[in-house]
Amino acid sequence: MFEEEPLFGFKAVRCTALHGILFLIAAACTQQKETTVVVEENLPVPPAQSLPGKATLSAYGFFTGELKNLQPAERVFAYELNSPLFSDYAFKKRFIYLPPGASVNYHPTDVLEFPEGTVIIKNFYYPADFRNPGTNLRILETRLLILENGSWKALPYIWNEEQTEAYLDVSGKNIEVQWIHFDGSARKVNYSIPNMNQCKGCHLRGDRVFPIGPLARQLNKTVNGQNQLARLASLGVLKSLPPLPEVPRLADYEDTSAPLDSRARAWLEVNCAHCHRPDGPAKNSGLHLTADVTKPFELGIGKPPVAAGRGSGGLHYDIVPGHPEKSILYYRITSTDPGIMMPELGKKLVHEEGVQLIRDWIASLK
């Protein structure tokens, strides 16, 4: 009894000490890795860096009355697209400002030819309830594309919470947004307002910034009972518009009555082809996704990835006909991991409807 007790006690100590030490080592050594506290710090900014645009949105005078109502002033024209880019379910209101006396020239395949001084104005907002999209709106940002001295520049303006003004901020911002979705569910996203370089991430062609949306085939759409292009022509601001039947038209990917192929190609064009085109930032991949591409290999069919890294997801081809689950393209559009997902920018959420469309399309390919 006397002999056993110290033995027992020793064993117990050794046991607890070892366990405790292991625990301590584990705790002490992992602790520092787990908690990365990041402290904001300012860099010494060199003096007098001039801003690349006006400090406030209101200073441009694009809108009359209360700014948040986005009532277009004179020479500011509202427009819509057949197939808009998906931006985390944000709603958009688009306008074009044209200088007095200036007009746009029609182009059959490329971006319309805009005159010097044009400003393309795109406002991003979320209604509090998507089932009631006209009321209780929260505008987050307004992006301007300004054609100045023959080249476009992209400027991001961030709205204040009071919705009375938007301010130029070249380095972007993240904003928490909540809404009630179309199906009544509560949704939220940490919405990302791009910095000025991220704007270029999508808008570059070669080394120059270009608009993406305002193509004839995107604007060839009936709005309020009238064709948009015809309306602009009748206002005298669009020149050389051919008869409407000769104008190409991109499908509306949400229009389920349109053929699956044209809907899917429209979705790919508007969500991917701003980079994935022969003169776009993703040209090094060899994957080209504008709606007019006909070569299967360029479209990704049977094409092995070039520099996808872990974006390939262990798959061998961009598109395997009939097999969305074996297609890298499908894998990447369903991801929200920044190292895998496509598009690379402006996406925190998966576009559920778009992903389903591409799934159906790849499944239909032979």
Added chain:
Amino acid sequence: MKIIIIVILSGLCLFSCRNQSPEPVVWKSIEKDLQQRLILAEDGETIELPEGHFMFTRTLSMDGKKRITIRGKGMDKTILSWKNQTEGAEGIHISNGFNIKLEDFTIEDAKGDNLKVNDTRGVIMRRIRSQWSGGPKTENGAYALYPVLCTRVLIEECIAMGSSDAGIYVGQSDTVIIRNNKAYWNVAGIEAENSKFVEIYGNEAYENTGGILVFDLPGLTTYGHSTKVYNNIIRNNNHENFAQKGNIVATIPPGSGLMILATHDAEIFFNEISHNKTVGLAIVSYELVAALSEGQEDAPGAVAGVQTVNNRFREDTLYNPYPYRILVHRNQFKNRHWFPSMDNDVGKLLAWKSLFNPPDILFDGITDPKREDAEICIGENGKITFINLDAANDFKNLSKDASPFECLKKNPYLDLKL
């Protein structure tokens, strides 16, 4: 007794911990300021990065700037981390620049590529450490240092570690020097792909899956040629292949020293190529790689998959899938390994065909039918083991005789004696 044990053991504990993490790292954020500086930078500006550990959530980008220097206080003093990255795939992304210089800092843990520079004329990366701090993992980003579609590229005295594709990767570029760098624990240590006028010298590539690769691939904007690889140490590149499947480097057998794929006009000399257990130097065509990557079942149409891929890359009429005019001389080969890595088809084949003696130099034997002579030319390299797979004929005439490829025999005008 108890007390002594406790004291000793807790002493050990403290000691062991102190050894592992000397001081808690204080991470700071200069993200908004630094990004603003890069956007508003005037041409010709130098942007100094302070000493310290800095955390970023978005890609730090710079576009369309001229003559910019971004300089830290040293690769051990200025640490930039993207461990908490939520946006963008790259850590630092520079595009459409002219004469951009990056010096003296560390980049870590981006979701995609750590440092990407594209469409830029004049790029210098000097004393940059680019790594994934958790060591080699499939989840790591693809490239540590990644200039693509650039001209006049100099990468020197850099360290690349942990890339799930290539550590130092130069793609579709013109006029490139990669010198005096270290690349280890990557799938590919150093890779030049579809690039022309490239010199790779004075580097150490060790403990990667493949040490140095010179590749030419189909379907891209431009094709590669004219590469010199010399004075490098290419050693112990036996790491398991942790590349994401589907990528071309996923086909690299562990234990590959130097690999020349489908390119032409390459000279390889004065390298120490040692203890890469599968093959020291491989000279292969894209047909072989296509066939190897087809071993897996995901081929479109499943049946005759090899053929499918072959036909697809043959659609690129500007592409030549065969290596030619490759000159290999005065390298030093060593291999203490008796067996190649066996987790791949090439390794198994070599274990069988080159028993107990993996080859120093391997040629797949697939040559351009339109070219009379591939001019694969092997000069003096000491005593070497050579194998010509004759893969074009299903290994029928596999041969270990290097004499048909001897330089002087083939190129009498070429006097390789100093």
